[in-house]
Amino acid sequence: MTLSLIGYLKFLRGTYLRDFSGASLTIVCGNQSADLDSVVSSLAYAYLNYVKYPQIPIIPIINIPKQDLKLRKDIIYVLNKTENIASENDLFFIEDIQQLKSHFKGVNIEAILVDHNKPQGQANDIIDSVIGIIDHHEDMKISRENIKKFNGPDIIQVAGSCSSLVTNYWVKQLGNVDALKPISELCLSAVLIDTANMKFKVETPDIEALKVYKATLPPTYGIEQFYTDIKKNKDNLDGLSLYDIVRKDYKEFNFEYKSKNVLLNVGIAAIVKPVPWLLTKFGIEDFQKTSSEFGKHLDVFIILTSFNNSKGQYEREFLIMGSKNEILDQIQDKLADKLELRKVSNVVPAVLNVRLFNQLNTKASRKQIAPYIEEALCS
Numbered sequence: 013m014t015l016s017l018i019g020y021l022k023f024l025r026g027t028y029l030r031d032f033s034g035a036s037l038t039i040v041c042g043n044q045s046a047d048l049d050s051v052v053s054s055l056a057y058a059y060l061n062y063v064k065y066p067q068i069p070i071i072p073i074i075n076i077p078k079q080d081l082k083l084r085k086d087i088i089y090v091l092n093k094t095e096n097i098a099s100e101n102d103l104f105f106i107e108d109i110q111q112l113k114s115h116f117k118g119v120n121i122e123a124i125l126v127d128h129n130k131p132q133g134q135a136n137d138i139i140d141s142v143i144g145i146i147d148h149h150e151d152m153k154i155s156r157e158n159i160k161k162f163n164g165p166d167i168i169q170v171a172g173s174c175s176s177l178v179t180n181y182w183v184k185q186l187g188n189v190d191a192l193k194p195i196s197e198l199c200l201s202a203v204l205i206d207t208a209n210m211k212f213k214v215e216t217p218d219i220e221a222l223k224v225y226k227a228t229l230p231p232t233y234g235i236e237q238f239y240t241d242i243k244k245n246k247d248n249l250d251g252l253s254l255y256d257i258v259r260k261d262y263k264e265f266n267f268e269y270k271s272k273n274v275l276l277n278v279g280i281a282a283i284v285k286p287v288p289w290l291l292t293k294f295g296i297e298d299f300q301k302t303s304s305e306f307g308k309h310l311d312v313f314i315i316l317t318s319f320n321n322s323k324g325q326y327e328r329e330f331l332i333m334g335s336k337n338e339i340l341d342q343i344q345d346k347l348a349d350k351l352e353l354r355k356v357s358n359v360v361p362a363v364l365n366v367r368l369f370n371q372l373n374t375k376a377s378r379k380q381i382a383p384y385i386e387e388a389l390c391s
C-alpha cells in the first residue's frame with residue numbers, strides 16, 4: 013500500500029516523535045512568506061525522502077505561526093483538495109519545532125532549506141546546521157560545510173517554482189516518477205500559481221516537472237480549472253483586515269547601509285490587489301494606522317502589488333515609505349530604471365507620506381527586487 017502524505021504526517025506526529033530518542037532531528041523548512049511554493053516544496057521533499065529513506069524521516073516545517081495559516085486561503089484549499097489535509101493540527105509550524113527542540117533537550121536541528129538558502133525568521137534561532145538547499149532565489153552564500161558532510165542537495169537554479177526543482181531532484185534520486193503519484197496534484201498547484209498557469213516565468217525545470225505531473229495524473233485531469241480555482245482562493249481577501257493582508261505574504265530583510273556597521277530593517281509585503289483598491293476598501297485612516305504599526309520597527313517598508321487591471325492586463329505597483337528620506341531617495345534612484353518606475357500622483361493622499369509608482373517592468377517580483385535594494389543600499 014502506498015503511504016499518503018496525510019498518513020506520513022500522522023506517522024511523524026504519532027509513532028515517530030513519540031518514540032524519538034536520537035541526537036538530531038531533521039527538518040525541511042520553507043521560507044518565511046510561507047507561500048504555496050514554500051509549503052508544497054517542504055511537504056514534497058519530506059514525503060519523497062521518506063519513500064527513499066524511510067529510516068530517516070524528515071519533518072516538513074511551515075515557517076510561520078500556526079494561527080497565520082488561515083490567511084493563506086490558496087494553501088488551505090489546495091491541501092484540503094489534493095491531500096485531504098483539513099486541519100492545521102496535521103501540519104508542523106515554527107512553534108512545533110520550537111517545542112520539539114526544548115522537549116528533546118540538546119537535540120541538534122539539522123535543516124534542508126527549500127525556497128530560500130539562508131535560515132529566515134524564527135527558524136534562524138532554531139536551526140543548528142543546514143545540510144541541504146534547493147532554491148530559486150539569489151545565492152546568499154552561506155557555508156556549505158555541512159551540506160558536503162551530509163551529502164545533501166546543493167541546488168540553486170533559476171526556475172519559476174522551487175517545487176519544480178524539488179520534484180526533479182527526487183525523480184532523479186528515485187529513478188522513476190511512480191512515487192510522485194500521491195502528491196503530483198499537490199506539486200502541480202505550486203508550479204501553476206508561480207507561473208500563472210505556465211504562461212509567465214516558465215523555465216526548463218518547470219517544463220520538466222510538469223511532464224512528471226502529467227504522467228502521474230489521469231489523462232483527463234483539468235489543469236486549467238485547477239489553476240482557476242487556486243487563483244480564486246489566492247485572490248480572495250474576504251474577511252481579512254488590512255493588517256492581515258499585509259502580513260499574509262511578507263518578508264523582512266537586514267541590509268547593510270553603506271558600511272558593515274549599519275544594518276537596516278527592510279520589510280517587503282506582496283499584495284494581490286492595487287493600492288487604490290486597498291484605500292477604497294479600508295480607508296485612509298486604516299491604511300495609515302496599519303502602515304505605521306507595521307513600519308514601527310522598520311527603516312524601510314515596501315508594498316509590492318500585482319494584479320490584473322480591468323482590461324485583464326497584468327500590472328504591478330511599487331510603494332515605499334519610511335522616516336528617512338535620504339534612504340528612500342537612494343532606493344528610488346537606484347531602482348527607477350531597473351523597475352521602470354513611473355510616479356503616480358493624486359491617488360494616495362499626501363497625509364500618508366508614501367511614494368507610489370507604477371512598476372512597468374512587471375517581470376520583477378520580490379525575488380529580484382530584494383537583491384536590487386540590498387545593492388542600492390550598500391553603495
Ligand SMILES: [Mn+2]
Nearest residue numbers: 049127173174
Ligand atoms: Mn518560490
